[in-house]
Amino acid sequence: MRTPSLIPDASLPGGGRRRLVRGGIVTACILYVGVLLLLPLVGIIYTALEPGLAKIWETFSLPDVRHAFYLTGVITVVTIAVTTFFGVITAWVLVRQRFPGKSLLNAVVDLPFALSPVTVGLAAVILFGAGGWLEPFFQARGIQIIFALPSMVLVTIFICIPFTIREVVPVLEEIGKDEEDAARTLGASIMQTWRKVTMPNIRWGLLYGIALTTARAIGEIGAVLIVSGLIKGQTETATLFIFTAIEERLYAEAYIVALTLAAVSIVLLITIETARHRIEGRKVRT
Amino acid sequence: MSTPIVVEQLTKRFGSFEAVRDVSFTAPRGAITALLGPSGSGKSTVLRMIAGLETPNEGRIWLGDVELTPKSVQERRVGFVFQHYALFRHMTVRQNVEFGLAVRKQSKSDRMARVDELLELVHLTHFAKRYPDQLSGGQRQRVALARALAPRPEVLLLDEPFGALDAKVRQDLRRWLDELHRELGVTSLLVTHDQEEALELANQVVVMHEGAVEQVGSPGEIYDDPTTPFVAGFVGSANVLHGVVEGGHVHLGALRVPGAEHLTEGAAATAYVRPHDVRISPKGSNGHDPDGTARALGRVERISSLGWLARLTIRLDGGGEHTLVAHVPQNELDGATEGDLVSVDLRNPKAFDHGEARAEE
Numbered sequence: 001m002r003t004p005s006l007i008p009d010a011s012l013p014g015g016g017r018r019r020l021v022r023g024g025i026v027t028a029c030i031l032y033v034g035v036l037l038l039l040p041l042v043g044i045i046y047t048a049l050e051p052g053l054a055k056i057w058e059t060f061s062l063p064d065v066r067h068a069f070y071l072t073g074v075i076t077v078v079t080i081a082v083t084t085f086f087g088v089i090t091a092w093v094l095v096r097q098r099f100p101g102k103s104l105l106n107a108v109v110d111l112p113f114a115l116s117p118v119t120v121g122l123a124a125v126i127l128f129g130a131g132g133w134l135e136p137f138f139q140a141r142g143i144q145i146i147f148a149l150p151s152m153v154l155v156t157i158f159i160c161i162p163f164t165i166r167e168v169v170p171v172l173e174e175i176g177k178d179e180e181d182a183a184r185t186l187g188a189s190i191m192q193t194w195r196k197v198t199m200p201n202i203r204w205g206l207l208y209g210i211a212l213t214t215a216r217a218i219g220e221i222g223a224v225l226i227v228s229g230l231i232k233g234q235t236e237t238a239t240l241f242i243f244t245a246i247e248e249r250l251y252a253e254a255y256i257v258a259l260t261l262a263a264v265s266i267v268l269l270i271t272i273e274t275a276r277h278r279i280e281g282r283k284v285r286t
Numbered sequence: 287m288s289t290p291i292v293v294e295q296l297t298k299r300f301g302s303f304e305a306v307r308d309v310s311f312t313a314p315r316g317a318i319t320a321l322l323g324p325s326g327s328g329k330s331t332v333l334r335m336i337a338g339l340e341t342p343n344e345g346r347i348w349l350g351d352v353e354l355t356p357k358s359v360q361e362r363r364v365g366f367v368f369q370h371y372a373l374f375r376h377m378t379v380r381q382n383v384e385f386g387l388a389v390r391k392q393s394k395s396d397r398m399a400r401v402d403e404l405l406e407l408v409h410l411t412h413f414a415k416r417y418p419d420q421l422s423g424g425q426r427q428r429v430a431l432a433r434a435l436a437p438r439p440e441v442l443l444l445d446e447p448f449g450a451l452d453a454k455v456r457q458d459l460r461r462w463l464d465e466l467h468r469e470l471g472v473t474s475l476l477v478t479h480d481q482e483e484a485l486e487l488a489n490q491v492v493v494m495h496e497g498a499v500e501q502v503g504s505p506g507e508i509y510d511d512p513t514t515p516f517v518a519g520f521v522g523s524a525n526v527l528h529g530v531v532e533g534g535h536v537h538l539g540a541l542r543v544p545g546a547e548h549l550t551e552g553a554a555a556t557a558y559v560r561p562h563d564v565r566i567s568p569k570g571s572n573g574h575d576p577d578g579t580a581r582a583l584g585r586v587e588r589i590s591s592l593g594w595l596a597r598l599t600i601r602l603d604g605g606g607e608h609t610l611v612a613h614v615p616q617n618e619l620d621g622a623t624e625g626d627l628v629s630v631d632l633r634n635p636k637a638f639d640h641g642e643a644r645a646e647e
Contacts, residue, residue: 178372181339182430184359185366186386187437196385200376 041262048259051252059256064233068241068257074149075224075237076217079156083213087164088206092198094165095172096180109166112159121226124155128227147229152237155223160213167209171202171279208275215268218261288473289350289440290315291336296345298331305331307497309345313441313490316471320484322508323494324520329477332494333443336475338362349440365434365472369446371426373418379405379429380414386437404432407466424455431463435470442474448483460487481521485509493517515638518558525564525610527557527635536637541582541602541630546637557637564612566598566628568620584610584630586622598622600630 048056059065094106112120127134128145138145145151179201183193199206221239228235230244238257245254291313298306306328313319321329334340336347338359347354354362373382383404387397405411408428418426427447434442447463448456464487467474478484484491485505493500493508495516501508512518519526529538534547536557543557566584583603590597596619598612610630622628 175375176370178368178370179374181337181359182366182368182372182433183374183385183389184339185337185362185364186389186433187360187363188385188389189360192389196389197374200374 044255044259044262047251048255055252056256059253062253064236065241065253065257067233068236068238069260071149071152071236072218072238075153075156076214078153079160079217080210080213082157083160083164084206084210087161087209088168088202091165091168091172095169096177110162112162117155117159117220117222118226120155120158121223124151124158124223124227146227147231147235149235151227152224152235155227156217156220159220159223160216163212163216164206164209167205167212168202171205172198175201204275204278208272208279211268211271211275215265215272218264288316288471289352291319291441291473291475292348293332293336294346294348296332296335296342296347298328298335298340299343305497306335306342309494309497309499311492311499311502313473313475315350315473317489318467318474318476318487319490319492320488321475321477321492321494322479322481322484322521323500324479326496327494328497329494330445333445333475333477336441337364337366337443339366363437363439365437365439365442367427367430367434367442367444367447369449371418371423371430371450373426373429373433375418378415378417379410379421382418382429383432383436385433390437400436404436407435408432422455423451424459427451427459431466435472440473442472444474444476446477446479448480449478456483463487485521493521495520510634512558512636515556515558518636518638522560523611524558524560527559527608527610529555529557531555531637531639536635538608539582539602541608541632543632543635543637545635549637549639553639555637555639557632557635559610559632559635561597561611561613562595563633563635564598564600564610564614565618565631565633566600566612566614566620566622567631568622568628582630583627586624586626586628589619589622589624591616600628602630603627 090105090109094102094109125146126132128138128151129135130146132146134145143150145154179197180193183197184190188196219239221237221243224237225240225243228237228240230236230240232244236244238261242254242257242261245251245257293312294310296306296309297304309328309332311319321332323329331340335342336354338354338357338361342355345355349362374385377385380401383401384397387400392400401414402411405414408431410425410428410432413421413425413429418429421429431447448459451459460483467487476484476487485508488505490502491505491508492502493516500514501512501517503511508517508521512521518524527536527538527541527543529536529541529543531537531546531549531551531553532542533551535542535544536546536549536555537543543559545557546555549555566586584600585603586598587601587609588599592613594616595613596616598614600610600612602608602610612630
């Protein structure tokens with residue numbers, strides 16, 4: 001079946017040139033996306049797999065690599081837990097509550113988008129580093145923040161705060177307050193309303209936010225680099241491992257770890273697309 | 287079973303804006319009471335305060351002899367029907383109706399029986415497995431009603447329940463709600479801006495305007511004996527005539543409208559006359575009525591047919607810019623045609639002094 005097109009039929013007089021122009025634009029787009037996005041990916045896949053499966057096995061057997069993935073995993077899981085819990089509450093407060101300073105809170109939520117991760121890392125050093133404002137407090141209690149896991153988790157959470165909030169806010173705005181009100185008049189408690197009405201309504205938006213958060217947490221390097229101190233086998237995440245491995249000319253190991261991160265990202269990308277279809281699909285239906 | 291709703295001196299402020307001002311009324315047990323007013327008159331806010339969805343700044347709410355004011359929404363046991371249905375979109379029709387029973391932890395078998403009974407009542411038994419977005423607007427609102435009634439609420443609150451539906455469906459649903467109410471007899475409070483809906487469905491009408499109650503009465507009282515200029519102008523259509531009080535009449539040009547005995551001599555006043563209370567007769571009979579009311583002359587500018595009625599636009603002779611709209615049965619036209627001079631007679635006018643009448647303009 002032919003679908004109607006805004007572009008004139010190429011068989012008409014004068015259509016030949018238009019078709020050429022159209023073909024040119026399409027080709028340029030494919031080249032743009034292909035060369036800039038796909039070629040590097042192909043490069044990584046090829047280089048990582050080239051040394052053979054034995055090398056991959058060997059790389060994953062290295063204690064440093066295993067620890068790096070473990071660390072990335074811990075940071076990501078804690079970040080997801082914190083940003084999801086507080087993100088959903090913050091989104092709900094921003095949409096449903098009226099209070100002074102609301103627009104300020106709304107603006108501050110986006111701060112991590114605007115700040116360079118390196119700045120975020122530096123801010124953490126100012127707070128928790130040697131001579132930092134909060135250092136005496138934690139020092140006295142024997143808790144190591146900087147150059148250790150706590151600061152790495154903290155900066156990652158900071159950077160990931162906006163994702164969940166920004167995905168959940170529009171969904172909450174779109175569904176409105178009526179369903180929650182209806183649940184309350186039918187005798188549901190606040191918790192029941194939340195569990196049975198609000199959560200099911202925002203789940204796809206929330207999933208989208210969590211997927212974005214995960215991708216960002218796994219890939220974060222700038223802020224983590226500053227606060228980690230790069231202690232091998234202790235404060236080295238997967239991205240930091242790639243960073244140091246390249247400096248040490250361990251190219252094969254670096255590519256294999258990079259490929260693993262890329263594979264995770266592709267799974268996340270599929271999740272994100274699915275979630276977005278569900279959100280938009282519902283908008284069309286209602 | 288069913289209980290009256292008593293509202294005492296409710297006031298609600300949003301910031302410096304007073305949305306509801308000192309509102310008191312009683313919705314009698316087992317009856318339908320309509321809260322009628324234009325948008326922004328505070329009627330929905332009153333309803334939401336009764337449900338507990340808004341907290342009043344002042345005043346009290348009672349269900350029979352139980353005070354609701356300190357109770358939370360979930361403790362109040364009111365049925366609420368929203369203008370835009372507010373169905374749970376991720377639940378089927380059955381799950382929607384069951385919701386109020388499930389959160390109250392009723393046994394599964396009781397729930398099933400009650401849901402079946404309600405689906406039957408709203409004629410949606412065959413739609414139990416559908417989702418809200420697979421239903422028409424009228425069907426959705428019936429689901430919403432079944433859902434509100436499921437936990438056997440003591441009162442039913444309806445917030446513009448037909449407002450989002452088209453005219454034909456609205457008519458059907460209105461008639462159906464009337465029947466349903468006769469069957470169930472649950473005390474109901476209906477918020478609407480549609481006077482026809484209020485007059486047709488309600489046993490009692492509370493007219494609201496700018497956050498305050500203008501008049502409480504039966505549909506007949508509201509229509510025939512408006513006590514404020516706002517009610518006279520808002521309920522039903524009316525000719526609005528501005529004049530001066532002289533000898534118990536409102537004078538405008540040659541027209542003398544009776545019924546102004548209670549107003550100060552010489553004051554500016556406004557009279558409201560319904561189109562069906564304007565009577566015409568051929569020009570020749572320009573005399574005096576037994577009660578001394580002088581009839582005025584007017585020229586028929588336009589006649590259009592409303593079926594058995596004719597709608598006439600009449601420009602008053604010597605009345606300046608005044609035109610009247612008259613609804614006259616076709617057989618009482620006496621052959622009058624456009625351009626004819628006729629004599630005009632006004633019945634049941636309601637006169638208010640100008641200060642009062644200004645308030646609604």
